[in-house]
Amino acid sequence: MFIDLAKAFGRFKIWEVVCAAVVPFIFFPIVSIQGSKYSDPRVTEYPKKGPVREWLDAIVWAVVAALIIRTFMFEMYTIPSSSMEKSLLVGDYLVVSKLGYGPRVPNTPLSFPFVHHTLPWSKTAKSYIEKPQLPYKRLPGTTEIKRNDPIVFNFPAGDTVSEVYQSNVTYYQLCRYFGKDKVMSDKKQFGNIITRPVDKRENYVKRLIAMPGDTLQIIDGIVYINGEIGEQPAEMQHNYIVKITGNGINPSILQKYNITEGYRTAHADELIFNMTADIAEEFRKLPFVTSVTRRIAAPGTEVSEDIFPNDTAHFKWNADNFGPIVIPQEGVTVMINPENIALYDRVIRAYEHNEMEIKDDKIFINGKETDEYTFKMDYYWMMGDNRHNSQDSRFWGYVPVDHIVGKPIFVWLSIDKNTGKIRFNKTFRTVK
Template structure:
């Protein structure tokens, strides 16, 4: 349609056709400003196309169609880490539907096609132009976002990254470890510090655990939503302490039970493995196993600045004992003070773009003193099914609605990262 319209304005050059197809909202206003006249295509004859031009037009059509499908309908995604095992495996190739929750209009419309944030021949060159930036807009979808859905989203803490560490270690973690001044100034160790718009932040996949307005609490590794035990995925994994007779376990045993992560402790007869509850039960029956116990960090121990809200003065939480915490919901108002502001700092500053300062025990938002805040967006709480090997909301907090990309619906290929072989029993399956 846009290509035909460009021709009706007398624009036949390849670059003009490409611009009309890819950025029509910029191309056509410029065409009209330049005074080009519209000719009715039904009564206008156009110059005959050469074979090469015919091929180029076909390629442009194919690229535009693929871009539309990728932007508004489906996108391919590869599982890079084990945070969702055993529900989703490293090496799973997913089809992610954007139509269910409604596709987002791209925040960054001017970008190199079919790549995410970095050009394929470079480790640092951006694949997009930051101007113009469009506001968040989601088109109507076919279903609501629901608790326990697996979801692909843009990593919220990936708004600022170190060129060297990327999202493997967040900029905010680096600032806690080394200090902001060193991170910003030491180019040799950290490289340039890069900011990214929402739709160009790293893609993550986790399970939606809590909805806007839910009260979440984790007690001894068990997730409670609004005071009741939350739904537990069948393939969810935890750390288990395995005590054995002898000095080790034959790798064939680990392969048989599909155990891919583990390590030995300081005790010769003790190992820690990531396992599902079902595998743990089967492991207890092995003749060389003396005990299998789930590893849980007791409340008040293993407290770390890496645990959200990254404030150990006021929040003595860990990955197994956390909360209670209320997930922010659009339109709701909360009381804020210096003791709890860490829970909402990123929401107020980064996601909802306010200027906030804490001074002399008082909170100022956009220059005005206040003791409350009303949320402008809905937020969600995401966790990996591999509970003790997942960087998730327990570490970096809420996921805003404008970061949600879509829902993985189908695994079309699964390749074992160690052997390089196709896992035929995990290929061509729907995602739960």
């Protein structure tokens, strides 16, 4: 349609056709300013195209069609980490639907096609031009976002990254470890510090655990939603302490039970493995195993600045004993003070773009003193099914609704990272 419209304005050059198809909201206003005259395509005879131009037009059409499908309908993703095992495996290739929750209009319309945030021949060169930036807009979808859905989203803490560490270690972690001044000044160790728009932040896949307005608490590794035990994914994993009679376990046994993560403790007869509850029960039956106990960080132990809200002075939480915490909901007003502001700092500053500062134990938002804040967006709580090997909301907090990309619906290919072979029993399966 846009290509035909461009031709009606006498724009036949290949670059004009490409611009009309890819960035029509920029191209046609320029055409209008230049005073190009419209001619009715039903009565206008266009110049004949040679074979080269025919091929170029066909390629343009194919690229445009693929871009439309990728942007608004479906996109392919690969599982790079084990945070969702055993529900999703490293080496799974996913089809992610954007139609269900509604496709987003791209925030960053000017970008290199078919790549995410970095050009394929470079480790650091941006694949996009930051301006113009379009406001968040989501087209109507076919279903609502639901609790316990697996979801692909843009990594919220990936708004600022080190070119060296990318999102593997967040900028905010680096600042906690080394200090902001060193991170910003030491180009040799950290490279340039860059910012990314929402749609160019790293793609993550986790399970939606809590909805806007839900009260979430984790007690001894068990998630409670609004005071009741939340739904447990069938393939959820935890750390288990395995005590044995010998000094090790035959690798063939680990392979039999599909155990891919584990390590030895300081005790020769003690190992820690990531396992599902069913596999842990099978391990208890092995003749050389004396005990299998789920590893749980007791309340008040293993407290770390890496645990959200990254404020150990006021929140003594860990990954197994966390909260309670209320997930922010659009239109809801909360009371804020210096003791709880860490829970909402990122929401107020980074996601909802306000200026905030604390002076003399008083909070100022956009220059005005206040003790309350009303949320402008809905937020969600995401966790990996591999509970003791997942960087998720327990570490970096809420996921804003404008970061939601889509829902993985289908695994079309699964390749074992160790052997390089196709896992036929895991290929062509739906995602639950």
